[in-house]
Amino acid sequence: MTRPTTEARLLADGVPAALSLEGVTRHYGRSVGVDALDLTVTAGELVTLIGPSGCGKSTTLRLAVGLERPDAGIIRVAGKVMADGRRFVEPEQRRVGLVFQDHALFPHLTVARNVEFGLDRLGRSERRTRVGEVLDLVRLSHLAHRYPHELSGGEQQRVALARALAPRPAVVLLDEPFSSLDESLRAQVRRDTVATLRETGTTGVLVTHDQTEALSVGSRVVVMRDGVIEQADTPEKVFEQPATRFVASFMGDADFLPAHVHRALLTCEIGIVSTVPGWANSDLDVEVVLRPHEVALRPDPNASAQVSAIEYHGAFVLHHVRLASGRTLRSWQPHTVRHPVGTAVAVSVTAGTTPTLLLGDKAITSPPPSSSLARPSSEPLPLR
Numbered sequence: 001m002t003r004p005t006t007e008a009r010l011l012a013d014g015v016p017a018a019l020s021l022e023g024v025t026r027h028y029g030r031s032v033g034v035d036a037l038d039l040t041v042t043a044g045e046l047v048t049l050i051g052p053s054g055c056g057k058s059t060t061l062r063l064a065v066g067l068e069r070p071d072a073g074i075i076r077v078a079g080k081v082m083a084d085g086r087r088f089v090e091p092e093q094r095r096v097g098l099v100f101q102d103h104a105l106f107p108h109l110t111v112a113r114n115v116e117f118g119l120d121r122l123g124r125s126e127r128r129t130r131v132g133e134v135l136d137l138v139r140l141s142h143l144a145h146r147y148p149h150e151l152s153g154g155e156q157q158r159v160a161l162a163r164a165l166a167p168r169p170a171v172v173l174l175d176e177p178f179s180s181l182d183e184s185l186r187a188q189v190r191r192d193t194v195a196t197l198r199e200t201g202t203t204g205v206l207v208t209h210d211q212t213e214a215l216s217v218g219s220r221v222v223v224m225r226d227g228v229i230e231q232a233d234t235p236e237k238v239f240e241q242p243a244t245r246f247v248a249s250f251m252g253d254a255d256f257l258p259a260h261v262h263r264a265l266l267t268c269e270i271g272i273v274s275t276v277p278g279w280a281n282s283d284l285d286v287e288v289v290l291r292p293h294e295v296a297l298r299p300d301p302n303a304s305a306q307v308s309a310i311e312y313h314g315a316f317v318l319h320h321v322r323l324a325s326g327r328t329l330r331s332w333q334p335h336t337v338r339h340p341v342g343t344a345v346a347v348s349v350t351a352g353t354t355p356t357l358l359l360g361d362k363a364i365t366s367p368p369p370s371s372s373l374a375r376p377s378s379e380p381l382p383l384r
Protein backbone atom coordinates (compact mmCIF):
# COMPACT_ATOMS: atom_id res chain seq x y z
CA MET A 1 0.00 0.00 0.00
CA THR A 2 1.26 3.49 -0.72
CA ARG A 3 2.05 5.67 2.25
CA PRO A 4 -0.75 8.17 2.94
CA THR A 5 0.10 11.81 2.47
CA THR A 6 -0.74 14.36 5.15
CA GLU A 7 -3.78 15.25 3.06
CA ALA A 8 -4.94 11.63 2.99
CA ARG A 9 -4.95 11.60 6.77
CA LEU A 10 -7.53 14.39 6.71
CA LEU A 11 -11.09 14.26 5.55
CA ALA A 12 -12.06 16.69 2.84
CA ASP A 13 -13.56 19.07 5.40
CA GLY A 14 -10.34 19.13 7.42
CA VAL A 15 -11.39 16.66 10.12
CA PRO A 16 -8.35 14.59 11.13
CA ALA A 17 -8.40 10.83 10.68
CA ALA A 18 -9.74 9.05 13.76
CA LEU A 19 -6.69 6.78 13.72
CA SER A 20 -3.55 6.70 11.66
CA LEU A 21 -0.50 4.50 11.72
CA GLU A 22 2.37 5.64 9.55
CA GLY A 23 5.33 3.39 8.93
CA VAL A 24 4.65 1.58 12.19
CA THR A 25 6.94 -1.33 12.97
CA ARG A 26 6.87 -3.70 15.94
CA HIS A 27 9.14 -6.73 15.95
CA TYR A 28 9.47 -9.27 18.76
CA GLY A 29 13.03 -10.48 18.48
CA ARG A 30 13.09 -12.18 15.09
CA SER A 31 9.35 -12.43 14.67
CA VAL A 32 7.46 -9.66 12.91
CA GLY A 33 4.42 -8.18 14.63
CA VAL A 34 3.86 -5.44 12.04
CA ASP A 35 6.29 -4.01 9.54
CA ALA A 36 6.21 -0.40 8.27
CA LEU A 37 2.43 -0.48 8.48
CA ASP A 38 0.40 2.40 7.02
CA LEU A 39 -3.25 2.50 7.97
CA THR A 40 -5.61 5.47 8.02
CA VAL A 41 -9.11 5.18 9.43
CA THR A 42 -11.28 8.21 8.74
CA ALA A 43 -13.84 9.43 11.25
CA GLY A 44 -17.06 7.41 11.06
CA GLU A 45 -15.53 4.50 9.15
CA LEU A 46 -15.96 0.89 10.21
CA VAL A 47 -12.89 -1.00 9.06
CA THR A 48 -12.52 -4.75 9.32
CA LEU A 49 -9.04 -6.22 9.76
CA ILE A 50 -8.55 -9.78 8.58
CA GLY A 51 -5.67 -12.12 7.84
CA PRO A 52 -4.26 -15.49 8.83
CA SER A 53 -3.25 -16.26 12.39
CA GLY A 54 -0.06 -14.40 13.32
CA CYS A 55 -0.33 -11.76 10.57
CA GLY A 56 -0.32 -8.88 13.06
CA LYS A 57 -3.99 -7.99 13.61
CA SER A 58 -3.85 -7.97 17.42
CA THR A 59 -0.46 -6.26 17.37
CA THR A 60 -2.03 -3.46 15.30
CA LEU A 61 -4.83 -3.05 17.87
CA ARG A 62 -2.43 -3.22 20.83
CA LEU A 63 -0.24 -0.53 19.24
CA ALA A 64 -3.26 1.69 18.56
CA VAL A 65 -4.61 1.41 22.09
CA GLY A 66 -1.18 1.83 23.67
CA LEU A 67 -0.57 -1.64 25.10
CA GLU A 68 2.57 -1.84 22.91
CA ARG A 69 5.20 0.68 21.93
CA PRO A 70 6.18 0.84 18.26
CA ASP A 71 9.84 0.31 17.34
CA ALA A 72 9.36 2.92 14.61
CA GLY A 73 6.63 5.02 13.03
CA ILE A 74 3.94 7.41 14.22
CA ILE A 75 0.51 6.64 15.68
CA ARG A 76 -2.10 9.38 15.80
CA VAL A 77 -5.57 9.41 17.30
CA ALA A 78 -7.88 12.21 16.14
CA GLY A 79 -4.85 13.99 14.70
CA LYS A 80 -2.81 13.93 17.94
CA VAL A 81 0.44 12.02 18.16
CA MET A 82 0.11 9.09 20.58
CA ALA A 83 3.44 7.43 19.86
CA ASP A 84 6.51 8.26 17.86
CA GLY A 85 10.26 8.12 18.51
CA ARG A 86 9.90 10.54 21.47
CA ARG A 87 6.33 10.51 22.76
CA PHE A 88 4.16 7.79 24.20
CA VAL A 89 0.66 8.47 25.49
CA GLU A 90 -0.66 5.93 28.03
CA PRO A 91 -3.77 3.91 27.04
CA GLU A 92 -6.13 5.68 29.46
CA GLN A 93 -5.27 9.05 27.87
CA ARG A 94 -5.81 7.94 24.25
CA ARG A 95 -9.57 8.12 23.61
CA VAL A 96 -9.42 4.60 22.22
CA GLY A 97 -12.04 2.08 23.37
CA LEU A 98 -11.41 -1.64 23.34
CA VAL A 99 -13.85 -4.55 23.18
CA PHE A 100 -12.37 -8.00 23.67
CA GLN A 101 -13.52 -11.42 22.57
CA ASP A 102 -14.10 -12.53 26.19
CA HIS A 103 -15.80 -9.16 27.03
CA ALA A 104 -13.41 -8.71 30.02
CA LEU A 105 -16.12 -7.39 32.34
CA PHE A 106 -15.35 -6.95 36.04
CA PRO A 107 -17.20 -9.84 37.69
CA HIS A 108 -17.66 -8.08 41.03
CA LEU A 109 -19.25 -4.95 39.51
CA THR A 110 -22.82 -4.53 38.29
CA VAL A 111 -23.58 -3.71 34.67
CA ALA A 112 -23.93 -0.02 35.54
CA ARG A 113 -20.65 0.05 37.50
CA ASN A 114 -18.85 -1.76 34.68
CA VAL A 115 -20.03 0.87 32.22
CA GLU A 116 -19.17 3.69 34.64
CA PHE A 117 -15.62 2.41 35.03
CA GLY A 118 -13.90 4.67 32.48
CA LEU A 119 -15.85 7.81 33.40
CA ASP A 120 -13.91 8.87 36.47
CA ARG A 121 -13.23 12.28 34.99
CA LEU A 122 -16.93 13.15 35.05
CA GLY A 123 -18.90 14.32 38.07
CA ARG A 124 -21.30 11.87 39.71
CA SER A 125 -24.51 13.09 38.05
CA GLU A 126 -22.87 13.35 34.61
CA ARG A 127 -21.59 9.81 35.07
CA ARG A 128 -25.07 8.53 35.88
CA THR A 129 -26.55 10.33 32.89
CA ARG A 130 -23.92 8.93 30.55
CA VAL A 131 -24.31 5.38 31.90
CA GLY A 132 -28.08 5.68 31.36
CA GLU A 133 -27.55 6.92 27.80
CA VAL A 134 -25.25 4.14 26.69
CA LEU A 135 -27.28 1.42 28.43
CA ASP A 136 -30.34 2.75 26.58
CA LEU A 137 -28.34 2.65 23.37
CA VAL A 138 -27.57 -1.05 23.78
CA ARG A 139 -31.05 -1.74 25.22
CA LEU A 140 -29.81 -2.95 28.60
CA SER A 141 -31.17 -0.35 31.01
CA HIS A 142 -33.40 -2.96 32.61
CA LEU A 143 -30.34 -5.05 33.53
CA ALA A 144 -28.25 -2.22 35.02
CA HIS A 145 -28.15 -3.84 38.48
CA ARG A 146 -27.25 -7.35 37.40
CA TYR A 147 -23.78 -8.84 37.65
CA PRO A 148 -21.96 -10.21 34.56
CA HIS A 149 -22.55 -13.85 35.56
CA GLU A 150 -26.30 -13.13 35.52
CA LEU A 151 -26.17 -12.16 31.81
CA SER A 152 -26.18 -14.12 28.56
CA GLY A 153 -23.10 -14.01 26.31
CA GLY A 154 -24.83 -11.57 23.95
CA GLU A 155 -25.81 -9.28 26.83
CA GLN A 156 -22.26 -9.34 28.18
CA GLN A 157 -20.99 -8.33 24.76
CA ARG A 158 -23.44 -5.38 24.72
CA VAL A 159 -22.22 -4.29 28.16
CA ALA A 160 -18.63 -4.41 26.87
CA LEU A 161 -19.64 -2.26 23.91
CA ALA A 162 -21.48 0.20 26.17
CA ARG A 163 -18.42 0.44 28.42
CA ALA A 164 -16.18 1.14 25.42
CA LEU A 165 -18.56 3.80 24.06
CA ALA A 166 -19.26 5.57 27.37
CA PRO A 167 -16.20 7.88 27.36
CA ARG A 168 -16.98 8.95 23.76
CA PRO A 169 -13.78 7.55 22.27
CA ALA A 170 -12.37 8.74 18.95
CA VAL A 171 -12.19 5.12 17.84
CA VAL A 172 -13.35 1.75 19.18
CA LEU A 173 -11.23 -1.32 18.52
CA LEU A 174 -13.04 -4.65 18.58
CA ASP A 175 -10.86 -7.75 18.82
CA GLU A 176 -12.93 -10.69 17.53
CA PRO A 177 -15.88 -9.49 19.62
CA PHE A 178 -18.32 -12.17 18.46
CA SER A 179 -16.17 -15.26 18.34
CA SER A 180 -17.14 -16.53 21.79
CA LEU A 181 -20.85 -16.44 20.87
CA ASP A 182 -22.64 -19.36 19.28
CA GLU A 183 -23.52 -19.03 15.61
CA SER A 184 -27.20 -18.09 15.91
CA LEU A 185 -26.51 -15.43 18.55
CA ARG A 186 -23.46 -14.14 16.72
CA ALA A 187 -25.40 -12.83 13.71
CA GLN A 188 -27.87 -10.95 15.93
CA VAL A 189 -25.20 -9.45 18.21
CA ARG A 190 -23.15 -8.49 15.16
CA ARG A 191 -26.12 -6.68 13.60
CA ASP A 192 -26.85 -4.87 16.88
CA THR A 193 -23.21 -3.87 17.35
CA VAL A 194 -22.84 -2.53 13.83
CA ALA A 195 -26.15 -0.67 14.15
CA THR A 196 -24.99 0.92 17.42
CA LEU A 197 -21.66 1.97 15.94
CA ARG A 198 -23.37 3.47 12.90
CA GLU A 199 -26.12 5.14 14.93
CA THR A 200 -23.53 6.90 17.08
CA GLY A 201 -21.21 7.64 14.14
CA THR A 202 -18.47 5.81 16.03
CA THR A 203 -15.28 4.98 14.19
CA GLY A 204 -14.46 1.31 14.56
CA VAL A 205 -11.75 -1.19 13.71
CA LEU A 206 -12.97 -4.76 13.99
CA VAL A 207 -10.61 -7.73 13.90
CA THR A 208 -12.14 -10.93 12.61
CA HIS A 209 -11.16 -14.38 11.33
CA ASP A 210 -14.39 -14.70 9.41
CA GLN A 211 -14.30 -13.65 5.72
CA THR A 212 -18.06 -13.21 5.49
CA GLU A 213 -18.05 -11.03 8.59
CA ALA A 214 -15.18 -8.92 7.22
CA LEU A 215 -17.03 -8.36 3.93
CA SER A 216 -20.48 -7.74 5.38
CA VAL A 217 -19.56 -5.49 8.30
CA GLY A 218 -16.73 -3.32 7.00
CA SER A 219 -17.12 -0.19 4.95
CA ARG A 220 -13.48 -1.00 4.19
CA VAL A 221 -11.67 -4.31 4.51
CA VAL A 222 -7.97 -4.45 5.36
CA VAL A 223 -6.31 -7.77 4.51
CA MET A 224 -3.03 -8.37 6.35
CA ARG A 225 -0.28 -10.92 5.84
CA ASP A 226 3.07 -11.27 7.62
CA GLY A 227 2.80 -7.88 9.32
CA VAL A 228 1.94 -5.87 6.21
CA ILE A 229 -1.26 -4.84 4.43
CA GLU A 230 -1.89 -6.76 1.20
CA GLN A 231 -5.00 -4.79 0.25
CA ALA A 232 -7.23 -2.18 1.89
CA ASP A 233 -10.35 -1.53 -0.13
CA THR A 234 -14.12 -1.65 -0.20
CA PRO A 235 -15.54 -5.14 0.43
CA GLU A 236 -16.61 -5.35 -3.23
CA LYS A 237 -13.12 -4.58 -4.52
CA VAL A 238 -11.41 -6.96 -2.11
CA PHE A 239 -13.66 -9.81 -3.23
CA GLU A 240 -14.18 -8.97 -6.91
CA GLN A 241 -10.85 -7.33 -7.71
CA PRO A 242 -8.31 -8.85 -5.35
CA ALA A 243 -4.92 -7.17 -5.66
CA THR A 244 -2.87 -10.33 -5.13
CA ARG A 245 -3.02 -14.10 -5.36
CA PHE A 246 -3.05 -14.24 -1.56
CA VAL A 247 -6.10 -11.94 -1.24
CA ALA A 248 -7.92 -13.87 -3.99
CA SER A 249 -7.48 -17.16 -2.17
CA PHE A 250 -7.87 -15.85 1.39
CA MET A 251 -11.07 -13.86 0.80
CA GLY A 252 -13.31 -16.63 -0.45
CA ASP A 253 -12.75 -19.74 -2.54
CA ALA A 254 -10.70 -19.30 -5.67
CA ASP A 255 -9.20 -21.59 -8.30
CA PHE A 256 -6.38 -20.60 -10.62
CA LEU A 257 -5.93 -21.71 -14.22
CA PRO A 258 -3.16 -20.90 -16.69
CA ALA A 259 -4.69 -18.63 -19.34
CA HIS A 260 -3.78 -16.54 -22.34
CA VAL A 261 -4.87 -13.12 -23.57
CA HIS A 262 -4.62 -12.66 -27.31
CA ARG A 263 -6.12 -9.61 -28.98
CA ALA A 264 -8.32 -9.02 -25.93
CA LEU A 265 -9.69 -12.55 -25.86
CA LEU A 266 -9.07 -14.42 -22.62
CA THR A 267 -8.91 -18.18 -23.06
CA CYS A 268 -7.93 -21.07 -20.83
CA GLU A 269 -8.42 -24.83 -20.67
CA ILE A 270 -12.20 -24.49 -20.48
CA GLY A 271 -12.32 -22.28 -23.61
CA ILE A 272 -13.11 -18.60 -23.98
CA VAL A 273 -13.50 -16.93 -20.59
CA SER A 274 -14.25 -13.32 -21.54
CA THR A 275 -13.01 -10.34 -23.48
CA VAL A 276 -10.58 -8.00 -21.78
CA PRO A 277 -11.34 -4.45 -22.89
CA GLY A 278 -8.22 -2.40 -23.51
CA TRP A 279 -6.05 -5.45 -24.30
CA ALA A 280 -6.64 -5.36 -28.07
CA ASN A 281 -2.93 -5.37 -28.88
CA SER A 282 -1.77 -7.87 -26.29
CA ASP A 283 -0.43 -11.38 -26.38
CA LEU A 284 0.32 -12.60 -22.87
CA ASP A 285 0.31 -15.69 -20.65
CA VAL A 286 -1.52 -15.01 -17.38
CA GLU A 287 -3.46 -16.91 -14.75
CA VAL A 288 -7.18 -16.48 -14.39
CA VAL A 289 -8.88 -16.52 -10.98
CA LEU A 290 -12.23 -18.29 -11.00
CA ARG A 291 -14.56 -18.39 -8.02
CA PRO A 292 -17.05 -21.27 -7.67
CA HIS A 293 -20.07 -19.00 -8.21
CA GLU A 294 -18.58 -17.99 -11.59
CA VAL A 295 -18.25 -21.54 -12.91
CA ALA A 296 -21.19 -23.09 -14.79
CA LEU A 297 -21.63 -26.84 -15.44
CA ARG A 298 -23.67 -28.71 -18.02
CA PRO A 299 -23.76 -32.51 -18.25
CA ASP A 300 -22.27 -33.53 -21.59
CA PRO A 301 -21.25 -37.15 -22.28
CA ASN A 302 -18.61 -35.92 -24.75
CA ALA A 303 -16.96 -33.53 -22.28
CA SER A 304 -13.50 -34.31 -20.92
CA ALA A 305 -14.12 -32.79 -17.47
CA GLN A 306 -15.68 -34.93 -14.75
CA VAL A 307 -17.28 -34.26 -11.38
CA SER A 308 -14.79 -35.59 -8.83
CA ALA A 309 -16.57 -34.74 -5.56
CA ILE A 310 -19.68 -33.00 -4.30
CA GLU A 311 -20.26 -31.30 -0.96
CA TYR A 312 -23.76 -30.55 0.26
CA HIS A 313 -23.91 -27.14 2.01
CA GLY A 314 -27.68 -26.79 2.43
CA ALA A 315 -28.83 -24.06 0.04
CA PHE A 316 -25.97 -24.82 -2.37
CA VAL A 317 -23.97 -27.83 -3.46
CA LEU A 318 -20.26 -27.42 -4.17
CA HIS A 319 -19.12 -29.48 -7.16
CA HIS A 320 -15.42 -30.28 -7.60
CA VAL A 321 -14.61 -30.84 -11.25
CA ARG A 322 -11.43 -32.46 -12.58
CA LEU A 323 -10.38 -31.01 -15.94
CA ALA A 324 -8.52 -32.94 -18.64
CA SER A 325 -5.24 -31.44 -17.44
CA GLY A 326 -5.84 -32.85 -13.96
CA ARG A 327 -6.48 -29.36 -12.53
CA THR A 328 -9.59 -28.85 -10.43
CA LEU A 329 -12.28 -26.17 -10.56
CA ARG A 330 -15.12 -25.75 -8.11
CA SER A 331 -18.68 -24.75 -8.97
CA TRP A 332 -21.60 -23.75 -6.75
CA GLN A 333 -24.88 -25.24 -7.85
CA PRO A 334 -28.31 -24.65 -6.31
CA HIS A 335 -29.46 -27.33 -3.87
CA THR A 336 -31.80 -28.78 -6.49
CA VAL A 337 -28.85 -29.62 -8.78
CA ARG A 338 -26.57 -32.52 -7.98
CA HIS A 339 -24.36 -33.99 -10.69
CA PRO A 340 -23.16 -37.32 -9.29
CA VAL A 341 -19.46 -38.04 -9.01
CA GLY A 342 -18.19 -39.27 -12.40
CA THR A 343 -20.63 -37.16 -14.48
CA ALA A 344 -18.94 -35.74 -17.58
CA VAL A 345 -19.60 -31.99 -17.64
CA ALA A 346 -18.98 -29.09 -19.99
CA VAL A 347 -17.47 -26.24 -17.95
CA SER A 348 -17.90 -22.57 -18.75
CA VAL A 349 -17.82 -19.20 -17.06
CA THR A 350 -21.14 -17.61 -16.14
CA ALA A 351 -22.19 -14.65 -18.26
CA GLY A 352 -21.07 -11.27 -17.01
CA THR A 353 -18.02 -12.56 -15.16
CA THR A 354 -15.00 -10.25 -15.24
CA PRO A 355 -12.33 -12.46 -13.75
CA THR A 356 -9.15 -11.29 -12.09
CA LEU A 357 -5.95 -11.89 -14.06
CA LEU A 358 -2.67 -12.60 -12.32
CA LEU A 359 0.84 -12.06 -13.55
CA GLY A 360 3.01 -13.81 -10.98
CA ASP A 361 1.37 -13.12 -7.62
CA LYS A 362 -0.07 -9.72 -8.53
CA ALA A 363 -3.34 -8.88 -10.23
CA ILE A 364 -3.06 -6.90 -13.44
CA THR A 365 -5.75 -4.64 -14.81
CA SER A 366 -3.91 -3.23 -17.82
CA PRO A 367 -1.59 -4.95 -20.25
CA PRO A 368 2.12 -4.65 -19.50
CA PRO A 369 4.09 -2.94 -22.33
CA SER A 370 6.02 -6.19 -22.91
CA SER A 371 2.79 -7.91 -23.98
CA SER A 372 2.21 -5.59 -26.92
CA LEU A 373 1.77 -7.22 -30.35
CA ALA A 374 3.98 -5.88 -33.11
CA ARG A 375 0.99 -5.32 -35.39
CA PRO A 376 -1.93 -3.59 -33.66
CA SER A 377 -5.39 -4.94 -34.32
CA SER A 378 -8.74 -3.23 -34.17
CA GLU A 379 -10.87 -3.43 -31.04
CA PRO A 380 -11.89 -6.91 -29.80
CA LEU A 381 -14.83 -8.77 -31.17
CA PRO A 382 -17.68 -8.83 -28.68
CA LEU A 383 -18.53 -12.28 -27.31
CA ARG A 384 -21.80 -13.77 -28.35
Ligand SMILES: Nc1ncnc2c1ncn2[C@@H]1O[C@H](COP(=O)(O)OP(=O)(O)OP(=O)(O)O)[C@@H](O)[C@H]1O
Pocket residue numbers: 028031032033034051052053054055056057058059060
Ligand atom coordinates in the same frame (compact mmCIF):
# COMPACT_ATOMS: atom_id res chain seq x y z
N1 LIG B 1 4.58 -10.74 23.01
C1 LIG B 1 5.05 -11.36 21.93
N2 LIG B 1 6.25 -11.96 21.93
C2 LIG B 1 6.76 -12.54 20.83
N3 LIG B 1 6.10 -12.62 19.68
C3 LIG B 1 4.87 -12.06 19.60
C4 LIG B 1 4.30 -11.40 20.73
N4 LIG B 1 3.09 -10.94 20.35
C5 LIG B 1 2.92 -11.29 19.06
N5 LIG B 1 4.00 -11.96 18.61
C6 LIG B 1 4.20 -12.48 17.26
O1 LIG B 1 3.87 -11.45 16.35
C7 LIG B 1 3.16 -11.96 15.25
C8 LIG B 1 1.81 -11.26 15.12
O2 LIG B 1 1.02 -11.63 16.25
P1 LIG B 1 -0.48 -11.13 16.41
O3 LIG B 1 -0.96 -11.60 17.75
O4 LIG B 1 -0.57 -9.68 16.14
O5 LIG B 1 -1.20 -11.93 15.24
P2 LIG B 1 -2.77 -12.05 14.93
O6 LIG B 1 -2.92 -11.72 13.49
O7 LIG B 1 -3.56 -11.24 15.89
O8 LIG B 1 -2.99 -13.60 15.15
P3 LIG B 1 -4.31 -14.38 15.67
O9 LIG B 1 -5.29 -14.28 14.55
O10 LIG B 1 -3.82 -15.78 15.86
O11 LIG B 1 -4.79 -13.74 16.93
C9 LIG B 1 3.06 -13.46 15.46
O12 LIG B 1 4.09 -14.09 14.76
C10 LIG B 1 3.25 -13.63 16.95
O13 LIG B 1 3.83 -14.87 17.25
